[in-house]
Amino acid sequence: MIFETISNSGHEQVVFCQSRDAGLKAIIAIHNTVLGPALGGLRMWPYKNEAEALNDVLRLSRGMTFKNAVAGLNLGGGKAVIIGDPARDKSEALFRAFGRFVNSLNGRYITAEDVGIDVNDMEYVFRDTEFVTGVHQVHGGSGDPSPFTAYGTLQGLMAALSHKFGNEDVGKYTYAVQGAGHVGSEFIKLLREQGAKVFVTDINKESVQRCVDELGCEAVGTEEIYDVDADVYSPCALGGTVNEQTLPRLKCKIICGAANNQLATDEIGDAVQKRGLLYAPDYAVNAGGVMNVSLEIDGYNRERAMRMMRTIYYNVGRIFQISDRDGIPTYKAADRMAEERINAVGKIKLPTMGNDGTRFLGRMRGQ
Numbered sequence: 001m002i003f004e005t006i007s008n009s010g011h012e013q014v015v016f017c018q019s020r021d022a023g024l025k026a027i028i029a030i031h032n033t034v035l036g037p038a039l040g041g042l043r044m045w046p047y048k049n050e051a052e053a054l055n056d057v058l059r060l061s062r063g064m065t066f067k068n069a070v071a072g073l074n075l076g077g078g079k080a081v082i083i084g085d086p087a088r089d090k091s092e093a094l095f096r097a098f099g100r101f102v103n104s105l106n107g108r109y110i111t112a113e114d115v116g117i118d119v120n121d122m123e124y125v126f127r128d129t130e131f132v133t134g135v136h137q138v139h140g141g142s143g144d145p146s147p148f149t150a151y152g153t154l155q156g157l158m159a160a161l162s163h164k165f166g167n168e169d170v171g172k173y174t175y176a177v178q179g180a181g182h183v184g185s186e187f188i189k190l191l192r193e194q195g196a197k198v199f200v201t202d203i204n205k206e207s208v209q210r211c212v213d214e215l216g217c218e219a220v221g222t223e224e225i226y227d228v229d230a231d232v233y234s235p236c237a238l239g240g241t242v243n244e245q246t247l248p249r250l251k252c253k254i255i256c257g258a259a260n261n262q263l264a265t266d267e268i269g270d271a272v273q274k275r276g277l278l279y280a281p282d283y284a285v286n287a288g289g290v291m292n293v294s295l296e297i298d299g300y301n302r303e304r305a306m307r308m309m310r311t312i313y314y315n316v317g318r319i320f321q322i323s324d325r326d327g328i329p330t331y332k333a334a335d336r337m338a339e340e341r342i343n344a345v346g347k348i349k350l351p352t353m354g355n356d357g358t359r360f361l362g363r364m365r366g367q
Helices: 002-009 050-070 092-103 119-126 146-165 182-193 205-215 266-274 288-297 302-309 311-326 330-346 358-364
Strands: 013-019 024-032 038-045 076-083 109-113 174-178 197-201 232-235
Touching: 002 050, 013 050, 013 092, 024 038, 024 050, 024 092, 038 050, 038 119, 038 288, 050 076, 050 288, 050 330, 076 092, 076 109, 092 119, 109 119, 109 288, 146 182, 146 232, 146 288, 146 302, 146 311, 174 182, 182 197, 182 205, 197 205, 266 330, 288 302, 288 311, 302 311, 311 330
Parallel strands: 038 076, 038 109, 174 197, 174 232
Antiparallel strands: 013 024, 024 076
C-alpha cells in the first residue's frame, strides 16, 4: 500500500527515521531531483498517527517540487516531518538525531524551517549535517525565513489585486487572515503598514491578542473567519482550509495567503474558479522563504534576496495569464508552468548542479 501511494505521487524516495533514545519519529520525502537537490522545510506537528504524517509529507514535498520550479530555482522538491508536539517534545538530541538522518542522504535532501520549527532548532540540526539552510548568519545562513515568505506573499497579493481589480492598492481592501504564527504575523504587519483593515484568527489566542494590541487588528473566532465579509481570504496556517464546508461560506473575491496546500482537493480548485474567486496558487505565492534560503548556496546577500522576492509578482501574474489563455483554473495553470520547466530542464542535465548537494556544500561554506 505504501509503495503504491509513493508510486502514484511520483516520489523518488521516502525515508522513515527513528531514534528511540532521542524520541525521534520522522519522515523525509524526496519528490523530484531533476532540477537539483531537493530543498524543503522540516515541520514538527502532533499528528494523530503515522498515516496522517505520511500523507502530509508526501503532499508537501510534491508542492516543493512545483514551488521551486515556478520560482525558477535549480532545486528539486522535498520535505520532512517530525511527529511530536513542538511545545513539549523538542530537545537537542531530537534535532541532532534528525540531522544525522539528513546527512546520511549525502545532499539529496537539504532541510530548512517550517511549521513548529525555528532557527534555534536548525542550529542543532546543523551540528550533525551541513545540508541545512536558514541557520544563523554567523554560519553563513540567512536566519529566520518568515519575513521573506511574508514579503513574497505580499508580492503575490499585489499581482492578484492587479488582475482582479486593476490596481495594487493593498490598503484599500480588507483581509481575513487565518494564522498569526511566524509568517502570518509578518504578513499582517505588512498589510497594516499600508493601512489595510485586517481580521485575524489563530488557535493560539496569545498570538491573536498580540495582533490586536500591537497591530490594531480585529479578532474573530477560528470558525468565524470563513464568514467574514472581506475582500481577501488569506490562509497562513495549515492547509486544506478551502474545502467543501468552507467554500460556500467565503465572501471574498480573492484567495491569497502563505499556507501550503490551501485547496483541499483539485475539485475544490475547480469550484473556486466556477464561483468567480481568484485563487493565487499557494506555492507560487509563498516561495519567498525558499527563494531566500536558496541564495545560501551561492553565498547569501540580503539585497539580492529582496530583489528575488519581487519576481513572485511576475510569476503569479504569468500564472493568471496562462489560466486566461488556456481556460483552466489557476491551480492547473501553476502546475503547467512548473511541469514545462521541469521537462525542459530535465532534457539538458545541467552540469553545474547535481542532485547530490556537492555544489551546495562547497559554495555555502566558502570552500
